[in-house]
Amino acid sequence: MVSLPPSRRAAAVLLGVAALAPLIVRDSFVLDSLILILMWGALSAAWNVAGGYAGQVSLGHAAFFGIGAYSAALMTARFQQSPWLGLVLGVVLSLAAGGAIGYLSNRLRGPYFALSTIAFSQVLLIGASRWRGFTAGSEGIPVPFRPGVWTLGLGHVAWVYVALVLAVLCYAVEIWLEGSRIGYQLAGIREDEDAAEALGIASRRLKVFAVTLSAALTSVGGTLWAQYVGFVDPFYVFSIDLSIRFALNTIIGGLGTALGPFLGSILITSLETYLRATFSGFKTGFAGIYLVIYGTALILVVRFAPEGLIGLAGRFGAWRARADA
Amino acid sequence: MDPARRLGRAQIDVLAQLGVSTVLLGGIYALIAVGLTLIFGIMRVVNFAHGEFLMLGMYVAFWAYSLWTLDPYFVLFVSIPLFFGIGYVTYVLVMRGVIHASHNVQIFTTVGLSTALQNVALVLWTGDFRTVRPWHSSVVIRVFGTAFNLSQVVAFAIALGLTLVLFAFMKWTHTGRVMRATAQDHDAATLMGVDTDKVYRLTFAIGIACVGAAGALVSPLYAVYPTAGLQFVLLAYVVVVLGGLGDMVGAMLGSLIVAAVEVVGSYFFGVAWKEVCYFILFIAVLVFRPAGLFGQRGAETLGV
Numbered sequence: 001m002v003s004l005p006p007s008r009r010a011a012a013v014l015l016g017v018a019a020l021a022p023l024i025v026r027d028s029f030v031l032d033s034l035i036l037i038l039m040w041g042a043l044s045a046a047w048n049v050a051g052g053y054a055g056q057v058s059l060g061h062a063a064f065f066g067i068g069a070y071s072a073a074l075m076t077a078r079f080q081q082s083p084w085l086g087l088v089l090g091v092v093l094s095l096a097a098g099g100a101i102g103y104l105s106n107r108l109r110g111p112y113f114a115l116s117t118i119a120f121s122q123v124l125l126i127g128a129s130r131w132r133g134f135t136a137g138s139e140g141i142p143v144p145f146r147p148g149v150w151t152l153g154l155g156h157v158a159w160v161y162v163a164l165v166l167a168v169l170c171y172a173v174e175i176w177l178e179g180s181r182i183g184y185q186l187a188g189i190r191e192d193e194d195a196a197e198a199l200g201i202a203s204r205r206l207k208v209f210a211v212t213l214s215a216a217l218t219s220v221g222g223t224l225w226a227q228y229v230g231f232v233d234p235f236y237v238f239s240i241d242l243s244i245r246f247a248l249n250t251i252i253g254g255l256g257t258a259l260g261p262f263l264g265s266i267l268i269t270s271l272e273t274y275l276r277a278t279f280s281g282f283k284t285g286f287a288g289i290y291l292v293i294y295g296t297a298l299i300l301v302v303r304f305a306p307e308g309l310i311g312l313a314g315r316f317g318a319w320r321a322r323a324d325a
Numbered sequence: 326m327d328p329a330r331r332l333g334r335a336q337i338d339v340l341a342q343l344g345v346s347t348v349l350l351g352g353i354y355a356l357i358a359v360g361l362t363l364i365f366g367i368m369r370v371v372n373f374a375h376g377e378f379l380m381l382g383m384y385v386a387f388w389a390y391s392l393w394t395l396d397p398y399f400v401l402f403v404s405i406p407l408f409f410g411i412g413y414v415t416y417v418l419v420m421r422g423v424i425h426a427s428h429n430v431q432i433f434t435t436v437g438l439s440t441a442l443q444n445v446a447l448v449l450w451t452g453d454f455r456t457v458r459p460w461h462s463s464v465v466i467r468v469f470g471t472a473f474n475l476s477q478v479v480a481f482a483i484a485l486g487l488t489l490v491l492f493a494f495m496k497w498t499h500t501g502r503v504m505r506a507t508a509q510d511h512d513a514a515t516l517m518g519v520d521t522d523k524v525y526r527l528t529f530a531i532g533i534a535c536v537g538a539a540g541a542l543v544s545p546l547y548a549v550y551p552t553a554g555l556q557f558v559l560l561a562y563v564v565v566v567l568g569g570l571g572d573m574v575g576a577m578l579g580s581l582i583v584a585a586v587e588v589v590g591s592y593f594f595g596v597a598w599k600e601v602c603y604f605i606l607f608i609a610v611l612v613f614r615p616a617g618l619f620g621q622r623g624a625e626t627l628g629v
Contacts (some may be wrong), residue, residue: 057429059373059436108611110428111371112570115562116611122559123604130598240555244436251433288447288551297443302433303422 006317007259011171014262018164022157028276031156037262037269038163039225040249044245044261046217052256053103053177054210055190056105059243063101063124064094064215068222068238070128072141073141073232076151083143083227083264090219098215102208109193119197120223122136125129140233143226152227159228167222167262170217174258186210190256218246248294252301254310261310333414341587342471349473351482351584353543355488357557358576360535363491366571367508367528368424373435375561376554377442377506378533381406383549384446390457390544397457397541398479408537412530420529421522446551462545466481480524487538491531492573508571559600560587563607582606625629 004012021034043065050056072086104116128230129138147153149177154162177183179238183318187202190197197203226232236242254260271290361375383406389395415438423434464475494592495501502561515521539557547553564583568575581602591604 052369055429057432104611111432112566112611114373114432115371115566116608118562119604119607121610123601123608126598126601126604130601149592240441246441247433247436248440288444289442292441292448295437295439295444298437299419299434302426302430302437306430314498 005112005171005258006313008175011259011262014259015168015171017113018160018167019068020170022160028156031160033270033273035159035163035228036273037154037265038160038167038196039221039228040245041216041265042163042167042170042263043221044246044249044253044265045174045258046214046221047166048261049177049217049248049255050211050214050215052175052250052260053183054186054207055113056102056207056211057110057247058101058117058150058211058214059114059120059240059247060101061214062238062240062242063097063117063121064233065222065225065242066121066124067093067097068130069226069232069237070135070141071219072223073143073226074135076227077141081141083223084150087223088221090223091216092221094215094304095212096210099208099216101215102211103209105174106204112237118243119242121238125234128234128238129210133193135234135306137232140231143230143232145230152224162178163228166221167275169260169274171219173213178258180210181194181234182206186310187256205311222259248298251309252294254299255306256307256309257308260310267309336518338469338471339592341469343592345471345473346588347581347585349477349481350588351581352484353489353539354557354560354564354584355543355580356484356539356570357536358561358580359488359491359573360532360539361561362565362568362571362573362576363535363559364528364532366573367504367599368420368525370424370431370435371418371570372532373432374439374442375532375536376437376556376558377446378408378411378536378554379543380549380551380554381411381445381488382537383544383547384450384455384542384551386544387455387457387539387549388581390459391455396459396461397544398483400541401483401538402536404541405534409534411534411537413526415533416526416529421525424525443551443554444449446585450551452550454550456548457544459545474546476545480546484539484542487535488577494539500527513526514580524628530583547584563603567610 018034018038024032025031039231047058047061050058050061060109068087069089072083075081075086075089076083101117101120105113108116114321128135136139145153149158152162177186185196185201185206188201189206191205222237226237245268249264250261250265251264253262253264268290270291275290301308307314333486344563357375357379361372364370364372364375381611382404386397386400387406389400389403390397419438420433423430426434459476461475461479463471466475466478495505503514503519504524507519509523511521514524543557558604560583564579565576566579567582568577586606587599588605590599593604
């Protein structure tokens, strides 16, 4: 425990608190916030695999989220099957879609890649919202609630643990990337793709791998989110706002760091739920103020603290160490 | 020849209507896209917040109309200098610091700007759809079996006029030449004594002025709401990539192509599926000719 770097210790503490919280707190509002923090954190970590570690900035990750959400919702609402089958189907579809997007990342760089991912998620949005016969179109799909683990009809406490498992899974993938050969190779590609190729790194294959892995994790998150919330709205699950949210959490927390996406999620999700609860009655539009704050924060963070909260914490630690010496 | 397939009077009318609609729509798209491509061509930044400035332009026209019943076309005289100023200030406050940063930093900066502006509009003016209905939006003109709306024609004429003024400015004025020189080679331009920061300020201001003007022009035709910019800016990306990012003439041709795809797509597949048509076109162009139909090959892999 002592030899762990501070960010790992912080992660262990945060995940431990999340695991113990349901044993102490029974307030459903608090538990709901906790579940959402864990889910958005995990989804942002999934985005981080492609956007942070491999440097392939996607603004269309909502596509994979929506694939996961729709697979499970259609599986339960239309075919009366278990959402777990939907989860598997979503992962399979997202692997295919992620492979296609990964292929695009080999042809396009920077803003071109970001634009192509937006276009991809928009095509799925239009498809889902207009194909009335199959997806129920723009009305969306209510997910039936059937109690049981196999049908994912769970209470708040159980959902905390499902979300926690997802969060630990995504965190573990990030930690694995940080220490593995593939992770170092991806970092090389991110910093300078031509130099990495010159060193014999198979950059094309690795980029496809990173994007596909990220897509599959995002799809799992999408499935669980849809089953938890109980409703799939195409204009939400495929929205650009959602794609930006994954990026936003990660950058504010710390791009390319394992804990960053979770820190970002804690900040953004808690302020969002607080403002929603406070302003829900008289002026719903006012809840949007948190996005004004975070849009501005995003501009300031990439300019002045490009390593996010993690970087700030590191600088603060270094400053304190100097002050002590 | 099968008599049913011969071009009759009705078919010619349909073709003429599709053609006229394409040109009218294309002119407006061109004004939106030309600002985006100008900013990209000179500053090498894809402005992901471009649509939000269009949305603000539409709101300016909406408020001028509902508070003082000012016609959107008169509002233009205020809008253009106003958005020139907004663009200038935005450059100084937001863009200047990231102009030499990596692509990802630039993407996140403009995305953050887009999120902030959208939600400022949401907080100030709620998410309601708002419309401007001046007298000319309900006047229909009929020529040779084609019918179109007066607002659309005027918007097209003004958009075309403004685009041509911009072209002339870029081609024949000293400032325009300096801007093009900066686009071609930033370092060489600096060595020749060009103040590139000044060029960037001006470029961003002009690009935003174009899109602010476009906002006023489309306000009688489309409803405005905080995310209204999105539908147009996605189109503008398609246009700009088709024409080759940074290529102004390409942007004009791209606008016509996208307008044609939209008009013909809506005619044959229904309005609901028209967007799918141009997104598929977009992805196909990105896959097969990523530097645009007329652009230089290889630009996309340089990431510029």
